[in-house]
Amino acid sequence: MGKTYIDTVKYTVYADFIVSGLVEKPDVVGAVFGQTEGLLGEDLDLRELQKNGRIGRIEVEVATEKGKTKGVIKIPSSLDMVETAIIAAALETVDRVGPCEAKIEVKKIEDNRNQKRKKIIDTAKSLLKRLIETQIPESREITDMVRKEVKASGVVFYGPEKLPAGPGIELADSVILVEGRADVINLLKNDVTNVIAIGGAKVPKSLVELSKKKEITVFLDGDRGGDIILKELLNGGTEIDYVARAPRGREVEELTRKELIKALRNKAPVNQEVGPSINQAEEKKNGKNSDKKKKREEKKEKEEVDDSPVEFSEEMFKEEIGSLKGRLKARFYNRDKEVIKEVSVREMLPTLQKIEGVKAIVFDGIITQRLADIAKSKGVAYVVGIKIGNINKKPEGMKLIAMS
Template sequence: MDDTAKYLIHASIAADGVVERSDVVGAVFGQTEGLLGDELDLRDLQQSSKVGRIDVQIDSENGQSFGRITIASSLDKVETAILAASLETIDRVGPCQASVEVTNIEDVREAKRRKVIDRAKELLAGSFDESVMDSSKILEEVRESVRIEDITEYEGLPAGPRVADADAIIVVEGRADVLTLLQYGIKNAIAVEGTNVPDPIAHLSEERTVTAFLDGDRGGELILRELSQVGDVDYVVFAPENRSVEDLERHEVMSALRNKTPYGDIVGEGDDSVAPPEVGTSDDSPASHSPVPVAETAAGSTTVETGVAEENGERAEGHGERAEENGERAEEASATESDAAEASPSTLREHVRAVIDAETGTARLLDADYEVLETVPAADAFDAIANAETPPYALVVDGEVSQRILDVAAQRGVEQLVARSTGEAVKTPVDVRVRTAEQFVAAD
């Protein structure tokens, strides 16, 4: 019937009580029987395949039922309109008072024509202008597809195939970063997928040589700070300011990894602040490694020439002045950062507190830097994700997550989802990390 249908009748139904689909179908047949005569009797029209099956979707809430009725018709316009109008005579479903309203009659052929036109435009724009690939492009594309297929999981985290057995690993922020490194032949990367470093990576860092390759933004600094607290970091590489690892070209990635900086060189003892070095800068410059010239005697005493001692004294005074100046700057930066943190949440944990712990009844869409893209009522989370101009990186919702929200989150590329509770989802997307607020706190 769907192949020959000309029109689709769409109607809404509301009942003052709990009713089932079979009750609605029975009411449609029973209360329209004989109303329009033998030629437009609904049962006869179905038997002659002029009308399709009655599709009913009904939900009950707070003792009332609401739903939609859809009927396919191959009758002409006039007959279809009369048949649609007859549905509005239904005033009872089972023992309950009910009302039906026809919302619209859809012309199936017109929709198909629009689809044909849109597809024809796409084909016209893209199919005739493609240039023929040369052999080098063909080889590179095949190699790239093989590398992408090599992505695996290590204890639920996106990772390259060598993470499980390599002596050294590269810790990156997200799945896209792992894919980028795989394209360039680097197979020992693993993603933390957020600013909260998972336990598997913390355990790996105690056994392997760890290079943290992070985005050049505040999120990268936060990940490095937590990684250094829960595990061991040997080397650090940051992408250029306001750029992500996934945006770097092959030569930029290779240059950055060749010039990686020892963690101790950018974070002083007892100092949690980080100063990201630029990609491609070498830490082999004489200024960064030249010690103060001191000679040890056999007896263990230190001998220093007079001229050198004076020079070292001047340098010490200079270092003292710079240390005081740096201390003042660090205090100012700390105060500024503290004020900014109070003004606006900067981590996923802070957003969870602001939305779920505060019982706001809202949903908050976040970008990769945990900046707020949009805040909507929790009931509108599905539409907000589906219609977001910029696909969100994370979603925090003070409510229950349904299968519809999980599906649209996977389609729009949402990587982190934290909710007050999760419903009975039939299928949880692999690419979306889903946690309840309780699980998030426990993992934290």
Template sequence: MTNNHKTNEMADEPSTTKYLIHATFTIDGLVEKPDVVGALFGQTEGLLTDDLDLRELQKGGRVGRIQVHLSFRGGKTRGTIEIPSSLDKVETSILAAAIETVDRIGPCNAKIKIKNIEDIRREKMKKIRERASELLQKWTSESTQESSELADEVLRAARTSSQISNYGQLPVGPEFRESEIIIIVEGRADIAACMRAGVRNTIAVKGAKVPKSIVDLTKKKTSIAFLDGDRGGDLILKELLMYSTIDYVARAPKGKEVEDLKPDEIIDCLSKKVPVEKVSFITDIHAKEIIENAIKRRKAKLDTKEKTVVRQQPAERVKSRPSPVSREREKRPYPRTSDRGTSRSSRSQNHGRSSDRRRQSYRSDRRRAPAYQKPRIPENLMPFVKELEEKEQQEGILLDDNLKQLKRVAVEKLYDELKKAKKVTKVVFDGIITQRLLDLCEEKEINTIVGAKISEIEKQPKKTKFYTFA
């Protein structure tokens, strides 16, 4: 008999059952279950005291229902008997011994043998111990995991908080000052969440009122507003669009806050940023007017940048182009003699003074020369540059020596991807080349990196060549 079958049968027995008597029997003939049960009651009656009479014990609930299982083979009946008992050990043993005295069932000879007496309480205790052990192990594991995760979170939070600095009264990420792109969030907790995702060029507005420093910054730098996906985020976004010059907008999923997002979710939200022309609100109150004004301010900002570039370019060309007088002097091997017949010594002195002035002018030009001269990007990398310039989303392309594309990643994840990348020798990305990024390329033996712009570089790399295309 299976354990499940036993369990089902025992379900009808009193909960006070302590022991279960197991017996086997062999009968020389064919009999039915009632014959077996009747023989047990009939042939044990009078053998023992009234206190141990099987019929009385069952009436009083001290012995449960007798279960009989039988089969027929070769003219004989074989099977098992199970008798639940709530008596003590001694009384149960006496009852079991009395059952073995039954030698006739129906008209046939029979032999009953007690197989064992099962201690139900011991089995229950065994199950209790096993289950309690499982529960304790699971509980301990979960508690340890929670404690470990809590410790890790506290440690990460402490490290992140130590890297957050201030720009005036506003908290900022560690790469905010050197970055040409800034991400505007609501509070300090949002900056910490962004830093866990590797986004370090953030600044917090600390409320719905937009500080003047934010207004001034957005006029100079490319600005992304990254705010909560709720009504509070709507209010801050409207304030930003009313008074500052925002270029792009990214939002947390509806009903979620930036500080609660996982690193992958933050990167996903930033990659889905939209220009102000396509921004939408949860509540549309005054939205149309706000967006129209924001678009005008952004257009004026872009026009100003273009005019600045146009004004700077002719000045650079004039500075680099030699004057007509200089070209004339370069053509002559020596100064021309005047009609008055200037003496050779005078001519030599004049020539010497002229040479001194040219040398002095040359040194002066060298002092005025910028620290970083923009070299020409290798021709074989230009197709990748043009591809990135045509895209709205900022991406990075990782290449090997044969210019085979190994991976394409979001700019925000470029540093982390390069840390674990293999076989990468060239990088083209639509972002800012920083000192930190150059140091990593040098360490990973990446020989070429091409970015949109470059921040201030204090330590020049020895092996890595870098170029810009913006």
């Protein structure tokens, strides 16, 4: 194929020809130029168009057979599709090549840009496939590497005891206390940076000082050890504001992001969260006799319990909550609407587990899921507080009432 001598080939005209005699390529080209000259005017004259670079070199392929010449004419064009079609139609007006009769028939006009588009699509597919196979796994590796680095490098050390902590510990107004370094790393991985580890059984002095300046939430594992740590912190002088707990039997370091957020949202004031297991441990020290006596009393009280429905008025609750507001006290009522016990909110849960015959509780605090569960197990019909916290499972047959 010869050189076209034009910058951009938009279309190529393909035409078959047959000549009743033996001719050469220059004879065919000369016939095309000669017999179309002046046919379409100056603007579409083949010679002028070729000089101006609007059409390329006319290419001819010839073959002889039985005294006749056959072949194909190719004309590259940078004209628009209409002008190219006119040039193609003009080829069919050529009826002689030299002294021999000839016939030219245009077979097709090929859009060269379609070939380029196909090549672009094929190349794009190849590049995309290569990208998916090589680049994406590399990106995953980078992501994993960065995530691991963040877990380790995000941990800083606080105070002379070098307690593992998050980088946001100094700037935050509130701080979350957890048991160990693994808990800190899990919280950092889930974008919680205002966290610090207790770092041992002995309460660090820097932690006590920190609790005097910031709002403190203790985030405990969902086991008995969490209650022991809470007791140690309180006895060690740590000023705790809220307590959050992992689900029962789970540890903070193994919680997912959703579980962490849910547990922190369900935090409760510390005066409501003195764990019953702590009190039970202290009771065991008093010997088995007290346990037996307690069981006898509970059995006797249960035998005397009346299971008929009990009704309390809203007016009564309003009056009682008004008298308790600001005092951090809790009152237990029997079915006769009599106060059978008044305790501090801090002692409410352990006292509720020991006492029987309670049908209503009115207290100056937030109703938590833990309180609702214990109250339900004790047969309480009404729990009235200042506010209802995040209750995921409301006990059936028990009313929770908020009276701010």
